[in-house]
Amino acid sequence: MDRIPSLGLLLSAESLCGRRTGVGNYTLHLWRNLSSLPDIGSIQLFAGLHRLTPPDSGGPVRRNAPVCGAPKAATPDDGAGAPFWRVLARQSRLADAAYRAAYRVRFRLAFERAGVPRDRACYHEPNMIPRPFGGVTVSTFQDLAWHRHPEVHPVERLRWIERHLPRALEQTRRIITTSAFTRHEIVSVLGVDPARIDVVPLGVDGRFHPRGPDETAPVLAQRSLSPGGYLLSVGTVEPRKNLGRLLRAYANLPSALAERFPLVVVGASGWLNSPELASMEALERAGRLRYLGYVDEAELPVLYAGARAFAYPSLYEGFGLPPLEAMASGTPVLCSAGTAMAEVVEGCGLQVDPLDEGAIAEALRVLLEDDGTAERLSALGMARAAGFTWERCARDTLTTYRKALGLTDGNA
Incomplete structure (x- = not known):
């Protein structure tokens, strides 16, 4: 293939401004690996109309001054304290259309001043709903959990998605999904033409790899844990992760x-x-559970590698990065059947019905008692995880940008 001239990328990075979870990790690794590709001429990270200073060592980014007259942030729920024109935009469709048109102009001017070439510029929104933008837009749809399990999401978030999703689908030229x-x-749910959708699997960071007891013991000792002496679960504590059934099975x-x-x-408290x-507190009092909350990215790989087994019976996932990280760490995995995790794990872990507490308990017992099964799944998982890299994710994402910009025939 002839070399395609470099393009400019506008990458939404609100998820890098605080503690990173799934979307934040995706955005960070995408930025790091896209930055090394010769066909990317420039990348501008932004949050709203603020340009962001990229993180030097994986920490949070810094917001710079607005690049083009950014308005003040509005209160998420009722708009109290927001500028009058933004409150009006929420109450009137005509005013809302005018607001979005003005925002598109601000957005375009902002990144023209940042030096992004208009004829080869692509805006990528990693979290489904893009900002209003008049140029080429690519959006990543991580999952449709808000539709399949609305009961486990805050009402405000569901209303926000319902309001903005039609515009997002109209604005987005190509959709990336991870499975x-x-x-x-x-x-099937949104009626999108499958030809508009590219499947780009996530990768696993090289920090997640097997570690011997000599390497893990000093870190684990600070948590009063020992290598191979605990069962691990990682994820935000919110209903979709199905932690309640895991706790009862355990x-x-x-x-x-x-x-x-x-x-x-391990995981921040969610909603x-x-x-x-309450269940975790009871198990902690009984000496059977340790809730560590959010842990930093230096400690997390050690916790994965030091665990006897990893349990992730989530109700619904669009990919399943924690099981992949556990497999890369040499830790045998229990996950849910019937979601994207089955596609990622592909026979290299124990899969159970996430609604069946008896099945979860039996799979836990096998992983904790059966050394042969644990060793076999450990080896299979490491081999499977080796095929998921962030470098490949970035290259395939670049191909989507090219398609969206009309710089390829779609067969690249």
Whole structure:
């Protein structure tokens, strides 16, 4: 293929401004790996109309001054304290259309001043709903959990998606999704032409790899843990992660097994999670659980590598990065059947019905008691995870940009 001239990229990066979870990690690795590709001439990270200073070592980014007259932020729920014109835009369709048109102009001018070439510029929104923009837009749809499981999402978020999704689908020239499972969901639920959708799987960072006891023990000792002596679960504590059923299944394990392998839960507290927090507190009092909350990216790979097994019976996922990170770390995995995780794990872990607490408990027992099964799944998981790289994710994402800009025939 002839070399295609470099293009400019506008990459939305609100998810890098605080503690990073799934979308933030995706955005960070995408930025890092796209930056090394010769066909990318420039990348501008932004949040709203603020340009962002890229992180030097994986930490949060810094917001610079607005590049073009950015308005003040509005209150998320009722707009109290927001400028009059923004409140009006929420109450009137005509005013809303005028607001979005003005925002598109601001957006274009802002990044023209930042030096992004208009004829080869692509805006990528990693979190489904793009900002109003008059140029070429690519959006990543991580999943359709808000549609499949609306009961586990805050009402305000559902209303926001319902309001902005039609515009997002109209504005977005090409859609990226991270699994064939989610591609099928987008086609069947939203009626999107499958020819507009590219499946670009995520990658796994090289920090996630097997580590011996000599390497993990010093870090684990600070948490009163020992190598191979605990069961790990990682994810935001919110209903979709199905932590409640995992906790009940774990509580039904034989006492001696639970005492030998305490459950370690890693993840920030999310929303609608009072029952889960209460159950964790009870298990903590019994000495069977450690809730570590959000841990930094230096400690997380050690926790993965030091675990006897990893449990992730989420109700619904569009990909399933934590199981992939566990597999890359040499840790055998339990995950849910029937979602994108089955596509990612592909026979290299134990898959269960996430609604069946008995099945979850039995799979936990196998992973914690059966050394042969654990060793076999560990080897299979490492081999499977080796095929998922962020470099490949970036290259395939660049191909989508080219398609969106009309710089390829679509067969690249």
